[in-house]
Amino acid sequence: MIQSTEFFWWKFELVFPPDVEESFLWFLNMAGIKSYAIERSPDNLQDQTLMVWLPSHEWLKKDREEFENSLLALNKAFREDVLNTKWEKIIDEDWSSSWKKFWKADPVGSKILILPSWLELPDIYSNRIVIKLDPGSAFGTGSHPTTRLCLEDLERNPPLGKKVVDIGCGSGVLGIAAIKLGAKEVRAIDIDSLAVRATSENIVLNNLSQKQLSVSLGSIENLANQLNPLSADLLICNTLSPVIKELAPYFFKLTHSYSRLCLSGLLVAQVEDITNFLSILGWELIDSYSSDNWALIRLCRNHP
Numbered sequence: 001m002i003q004s005t006e007f008f009w010w011k012f013e014l015v016f017p018p019d020v021e022e023s024f025l026w027f028l029n030m031a032g033i034k035s036y037a038i039e040r041s042p043d044n045l046q047d048q049t050l051m052v053w054l055p056s057h058e059w060l061k062k063d064r065e066e067f068e069n070s071l072l073a074l075n076k077a078f079r080e081d082v083l084n085t086k087w088e089k090i091i092d093e094d095w096s097s098s099w100k101k102f103w104k105a106d107p108v109g110s111k112i113l114i115l116p117s118w119l120e121l122p123d124i125y126s127n128r129i130v131i132k133l134d135p136g137s138a139f140g141t142g143s144h145p146t147t148r149l150c151l152e153d154l155e156r157n158p159p160l161g162k163k164v165v166d167i168g169c170g171s172g173v174l175g176i177a178a179i180k181l182g183a184k185e186v187r188a189i190d191i192d193s194l195a196v197r198a199t200s201e202n203i204v205l206n207n208l209s210q211k212q213l214s215v216s217l218g219s220i221e222n223l224a225n226q227l228n229p230l231s232a233d234l235l236i237c238n239t240l241s242p243v244i245k246e247l248a249p250y251f252f253k254l255t256h257s258y259s260r261l262c263l264s265g266l267l268v269a270q271v272e273d274i275t276n277f278l279s280i281l282g283w284e285l286i287d288s289y290s291s292d293n294w295a296l297i298r299l300c301r302n303h304p
């Protein structure tokens with residue numbers, strides 16, 4: 001039995017270059033770590049600091065050493081030099097408020113504002129479409145380039161009156177944006193129960209109804225195998241390239257002849273490979289956009 005006085009958080013910090021972020025986030029996901037924050041340089045080009053908060057009773061000395069060694073080995077694979085790491089004991093502090101201080105109201109594109117739920121709307125952004133977010137422990141603060149690419153794409157191609165499916169919804173940010181930009185209905189799904197909880201909470205925060213935006217736990221096959229799968233006009237999926245490849249065979253089942261796919265989470269270098277892969281499954285590239293080495297692609301069906 002753990003006494004409350006014995007409990008504390010380990011805050012671990014690691015500085016890393018932006019081009020290896022995908023690998024580090026993938027590693028954290030694999031290690032089951034969902035509570036982290038990243039402090040980025042304003043231009044997203046300099047080294048950034050990853051912070052994770054680990055409960056002391058689950059992360060004993062050997063676990064922390066193993067974790068740090070695996071991260072450093074990953075880092076070495078990309079760079080010759082080993083970057084500094086730091087462990088800090090955080091006593092009497094709730095991790096969920098520790099990372100909140102790294103968040104600000106964040107304008108995206110020309111119309112959207114991501115507003116952390118604990119902040120007031122700054123006057124200068126009062127004419128923007130506000131998406132209130134409390135990400136809980138789920139990915140999707142809107143600050144990651146892959147999420148921004150999706151939000152900008154929704155802004156460029158507002159889904160007016162459309163039915164949308166959001167696979168891997170994280171905090172629900174994309175589904176909420178889709179509704180606020182005119183979508184009729186969004187079905188969101190995620191394999192992570194924390195993401196489903198965060199999305200449910202963010203639906204309420206943004207005064208949306210379950211009819212507008214519904215969320216469920218599972219993967220694409222759960223949606224596709226439902227008695228009445230939604231025939232989506234737009235399918236959004238922001239996750240990594242290997243996951244998109246796994247999900248792709250289900251895209252036809254959830255869409256119709258004139259549907260569009262909006263896929264993000266890809267590295268620019270992966271676009272050609274994934275486009276060729278999707279072409280075999282009946283999807284044709286319409287557009288691609290990139291930011292900081294990340295890419296988003298839009299596709300339509302190349303046959304009915």
Ligand SMILES: C[S@@+](CC[C@H](N)C(=O)[O-])C[C@H]1O[C@@H](n2cnc3c(N)ncnc32)[C@H](O)[C@@H]1O
Nearest residue numbers: 139140147168169170190191192195219238239
């Ligand atoms: C990069 S995050 C994107 C979150 C949010 N959509 C955004 O754009 O910020 C990817 C999300 O996909 C979820 N995910 C990964 N594999 C999945 C799968 N096979 N089916 C559904 N969700 C999945 C993860 O749990 C995570 O929440």
